[in-house]
Amino acid sequence: MKFGTKAIHAGVEPDPTTGAIMTPIYQSTTFAQASPGKHKGYEYARTQNPTRKPLEAALAALENAKYGFAFASGMAATDTIIKMLRPGDEVICAQDMYGGTYRIFTRLFSEFGIKFHFVDTRDVANVKAVLTPNTKLVWLETPTNPLLEISDVQAICQALKNEDLMVVVDNTFATPYLQNPLDLGAHLVTHSSTKYLGGHSDVVGGAIMCNDSKLAEKLHFLQNSCGAVPAPLDCFLLLRSIKTLHLRMEAHNKNAAIVAKFLETIPSVAKVIYPGLESHNGHELAKKQMRGFGGMVSFILKDDSEEAAFRCLEKVKVFTLAESLGGVESLACHPGTMTHASIPVERRLEIGIRPSLIRLSVGVEDVEDLTADLAQALR
């Protein structure tokens, strides 16, 4: 089945009791048993839920995975993956990553005896350089948040194929429509479904997909034991959202490419960061690894100060100044003081999060209104 057909149909069957086309929101926490242990596949709603099950099947299908798990948030999914490790284990991760991931690694799990090495994963040699017998996990984000750096998932997986470790890719920015890390050799793929999978800025969720039955067993154990599961209504909203993922991503791709090219013509803009631009250092790799360049665009101003960025962000009208991304509406944010405030300022500068860096989540409005809005805000 091709992607659009999967997005609309995967995991979903008409409800067996009523024929309802849309999966009902099953709020029931418990399910009747005919005899102890004899039931219709559902016992207790933390363990399995009839609204969550089709969502998990749909999530798996989108990533060409055998198994899918839905979580209450992207961070709950991250938390679950790190709980597969033990004290003494080491993790190699991308130096530019979502601020909340950086925070849970450095401020929570490092206290539990897990060691994190942050390296520039764009070069496989940097990953190999910090590899030890204790390395159990490699955490990649590509494109990264907010600098949109591209790492070569296939090359990294290939280089590590004889090591006893898992490669995880946070695929939130690319979405399964543009990139499938499991097909490139990754063991796990994770998403904040709050972003493009949800797509309408009205549901918080997370997901993990994999092909290995042993990993799936561990994930289900943790999902059930720790209980960070999404509510039935949230599962319903995500099931509905996924049906238009391919349509929305095409529109995001198109608008973001136009916005990025437009920003390059603005005199007060020093640098535009978008994997679809030839000037982007990961452009060739992105062309190979992805089926489109996504809806995120970052840029730096010639007047490289927070004040200059704030002046622009206070003036936008069609774009909304807000955290988060991936919704149909366009958002603009200042990563340094918003999404990435939990990363110390020296560290931010080291990895390239400049004071004037602005990150756009380009929505699916008419693009002329978006470019006109940016033009007036940057005047």
Ligand SMILES: *Cc1c(COP(=O)(O)O)cnc(C)c1O
């Ligand atoms: C938002 C985000 C997360 C965290 O997800 P939540 O749903 O907010 O918990 C993780 N990774 C990336 C790349 C994100 O953008």
